Amino acid sequence: MAExxxxxxxxxPCPPFQLYGRWNALLAIPSDGTKSLWTWAHDxxxxxxxxxDYVEVLRSSVVxxxxxxxxxxxxxxxxxxxxxxxxxHCLFCFSARYRTRLTTAPRIRLSDLERWLxxxxxxxxxxxxxxxxxxxxxxxxxxxxxxxxxxxYGLLQSVITNFDLVDEARCRAIFEHVDHFRWSxxxxxxxxxxxxxxxxxxxxxxxxxxxxxxxxxxxxxxERGAERRPMIxxxxxxxxxxxxxxxxxxxxxxxxxxxxxxxxxxKYPVHVTWSPLERARLRAGLDEVARLDAPPHFRVFAPRPTxxxxxxxxxxSHFADCLSRKLRTVVEPTEEGPTFQTCGLMxxxxxxxxxxxxxxxxxxxAWARVAKRRIPRVAPxxxxxxxxISMNRTLTFVLxxxxxxxxxxxxxxxxPSNASEVSRLTLVDSWPNxxxxxxxxxxxxxxxxxxxxxxxxxxxxxxxxx
Ligand code: SF4
Numbered sequence: 349m350a351e352x353x354x355x356x357x358x359x360x361p362c363p364p365f366q367l368y369g370r371w372n373a374l375l376a377i378p379s380d381g382t383k384s385l386w387t388w389a390h391d392x393x394x395x396x397x398x399x400x401d402y403v404e405v406l407r408s409s410v411v412x413x414x415x416x417x418x419x420x421x422x423x424x425x426x427x428x429x430x431x432x433x434x435x436x437h438c439l440f441c442f443s444a445r446y447r448t449r450l451t452t453a454p455r456i457r458l459s460d461l462e463r464w465l466x467x468x469x470x471x472x473x474x475x476x477x478x479x480x481x482x483x484x485x486x487x488x489x490x491x492x493x494x495x496x497x498x499x500x501y502g503l504l505q506s507v508i509t510n511f512d513l514v515d516e517a518r519c520r521a522i523f524e525h526v527d528h529f530r531w532s533x534x535x536x537x538x539x540x541x542x543x544x545x546x547x548x549x550x551x552x553x554x555x556x557x558x559x560x561x562x563x564x565x566x567x568x569x570x571e572r573g574a575e576r577r578p579m580i581x582x583x584x585x586x587x588x589x590x591x592x593x594x595x596x597x598x599x600x601x602x603x604x605x606x607x608x609x610x611x612x613x614x615k616y617p618v619h620v621t622w623s624p625l626e627r628a629r630l631r632a633g634l635d636e637v638a639r640l641d642a643p644p645h646f647r648v649f650a651p652r653p654t655x656x657x658x659x660x661x662x663x664x665s666h667f668a669d670c671l672s673r674k675l676r677t678v679v680e681p682t683e684e685g686p687t688f689q690t691c692g693l694m695x696x697x698x699x700x701x702x703x704x705x706x707x708x709x710x711x712x713x714a715w716a717r718v719a720k721r722r723i724p725r726v727a728p729x730x731x732x733x734x735x736x737i738s739m740n741r742t743l744t745f746v747l748x749x750x751x752x753x754x755x756x757x758x759x760x761x762x763x764p765s766n767a768s769e770v771s772r773l774t775l776v777d778s779w780p781n782x783x784x785x786x787x788x789x790x791x792x793x794x795x796x797x798x799x800x801x802x803x804x805x806x807x808x809x810x811x812x813x814x
Contacts, residue, residue, distance in 0.1 A: 420719035429482030446696025469501025
């Protein structure tokens with residue numbers, strides 16, 4: 349351990365694109381060389397920024413004496429809901445319940461977004477802008493002007509889209525300006541997709557979307573080599589109607605060259621009832637897609653086998669303070685103007701007093717104002733459910749470690765899937781950038797695996813809930 353720790357001084361952390369799919373644990377190494385601790389962690393919570401970005405924000409808070417992050421800090425990631433408009437009407441749409449109450453489809457103006465991003469770029473503390481919904485980002489009439497902005501101001505960009513409104517020119521714009529996109533696929537036949545997504549006129553048929561993404565993967569391979577940017581994650585919301593297509597979906601995505609697929613249970617807003625036969629098909633399908641997992645190039649994330657029986661997890665049983673809402677935020681268009689929401693689950697809750705971004709507001713000062721009057725007031729105590737449990741648990745692990753040792757170092761690591769309390773981890777941050785070449789050798793890690801202790805009650809992988 350001492351040998352590995354000493355060598356860590358010279359390690360330059362790999363960017364997330366090189367390490368995606370290659371780590372599943374976060375190792376904390378005390379500065380005095382005593383026993384290291386680790387917890388399960390994963391990129392699903394942090395990509396395309398790095399968990400190490402969050403470590404450094406937490407470290408500076410502790411060093412400055414702000415041990416519980418009471419003082420506002422620029423958010424590391426900002427979700428921007430560009431528009432409340434959408435071309436589809438998905439059965440499982442979480443925003444339908446509030447979007448249908450709107451008399452207009454409010455949207456963020458291009459000029460406002462550019463002003464905020466220019467400011468955030470100058471301050472250099474925010475890493476990522478994620479365009480999501482609310483509605484569908486490509487339904488925003490100024491989307492072609494929006495896409496180049498993030499890189500222009502030195503920020504990473506992520507997009508969540510159904511891909512229905514993407515043509516070849518937009519596909520190329522995604523390749524040029526987006527670092528990561530999440531693609532809601534949910535079917536392989538247009539018949540099933542029509543039942544689930546209920547798209548309006550003008551949507552791509554699925555075969556067209558598959559062709560476009562295939563082309564994007566080919567551009568990536570030819571022009572960026574081993575750098576898988578943009579990283580592509582395809583998602584599949586599990587419903588009795590589409591379970592017969594889940595295995596074919598995973599096979600097609602693997603063949604196209606997307607980087608991961610994740611199967612997610614629909615827990616809300618619709619209540620889904622599974623017959624015994626459908627449940628049996630689902631379990632068989634989950635087993636079959638799991639066999640397609642081929643890390644690091646193609647990852648399959650499936651919910652735990654008991655998910656459909658499980659009650660919704662109560663966040664306060666998993667972490668004591670919500671760090672997520674202190675390090676991230678959502679900007680949502682409302683009929684009263686753009687407004688902050690303190691977390692994704694507060695979308696659609698209206699424009700709370702003091703939360704609106706006024707036209708003459710600097711982004712940072714508006715955020716600082718909101719940080720002092722967050723709603724809910726006390727989290728997670730006031731939250732009955734949460735989509736950031738896994739991330740909050742990882743951040744709590746980091747903050748607890750730093751409170752005891754502000755100089756502690758953190759490394760992304762690979763733990764065996766059957767990892768026990770004391771396990772051997774492989775340190776992956778120390779891998780060379782050309783990991784593919786290194787992986788062809790018998791032992792790709794230039795440092796010996798380390799033997800470390802897992803924190804008690806450490807996070808299980810809650811990917812399906814994130
Ligand atoms: S639901 Fe509550 S605990 Fe979860 S991120 Fe939102 S505010 Fe935090």
